[in-house]
Amino acid sequence: MPEQRTEADRPARTTSAAGAYEALRARIVSGGLKPGDRIREVELAQEMGLSRTPVREAIKRLEQDGLIRHAPHKGAVVRALDPQSMNELYLVREVLEGTAAGLAAQHASTAEITALEELLATQPPEGQDDGGAEAARRNAIFHDAIGHAAHNRHLLHAMDGLSGAMALLGPTTLSMPGRIPVAMEEHAAILHAISARDAGAADAAARAHIRAAHRARLHLLYGIGG
Ligand SMILES: [Zn+2]
Structure with a gap:
């Protein structure tokens, strides 16, 4: 039944968004991604073997955390502390x-x-x-x-x-x-x-x-x- 499939999909989506968030955050914390570095949604999704949606959600969450910001002409970049x-x-x-x-x-x-x-x-x-x-x-x-x-x-x-x-x-x-x-x-x-x-x-x-x-x-x- 379609309803059941929808329910089953939901936890998986949540998990991949949470996984993308943790992975991306870990890269920033470890210095793999440095202040000013661009966050490329498509590349990251490919590297993590995920679709773009969970990666986009992860970027949004990291923006709320204050780790990522949107820069003119560059898109999402790792924020630098002033x-x-x-x-x-x-x-x-x-x-x-x-x-x-x-x-x-x-x-x-x-x-x-x-x-x-x-x-x-x-x-x-x-x-x-x-x-x-x-x-x-x-x-x-x-x-x-x-x-x-x-x-x-x-x-x-x-x-x-x-x-x-x-x-x-x-x-x-x-x-x-x-x-x-x-x-x-x-x-x-x-x-x-x-x-x-x-x-x-x-x-x-x-x-x-x-x-x-x-x-x-x-x-x-x-x-x-x-
Ligand atoms: Zn110490």
């Missing part, structure tokens, strides 16, 4: 990461602290030829673990809300020569304060870490700061 939104982003990150570390100092379980220690101990050495990608991946896991150890769902939700804008920051600051060992020292300071159950020190250390990442970002983008 300096003002970048400053706003780092300011909010500083507050959220500081709060997360402070709460983790109060609420992290012994197992969570042990897991953080293991994450810190397994940071990759500098000089891997991947533009800091592996270090950035592990950095995200470390910060995510602190977020979870804070045991506050609203805070986690707020941190998640920044991930779209974070994806537009461009290449990781961990790609900068000398940044990995310094960032690892900053991570160690955060974890030390969490282990010592010193909420104030954990908050301050996490804030200092994000401010340092912000300075590194400004240096990477504009050659200013340190």
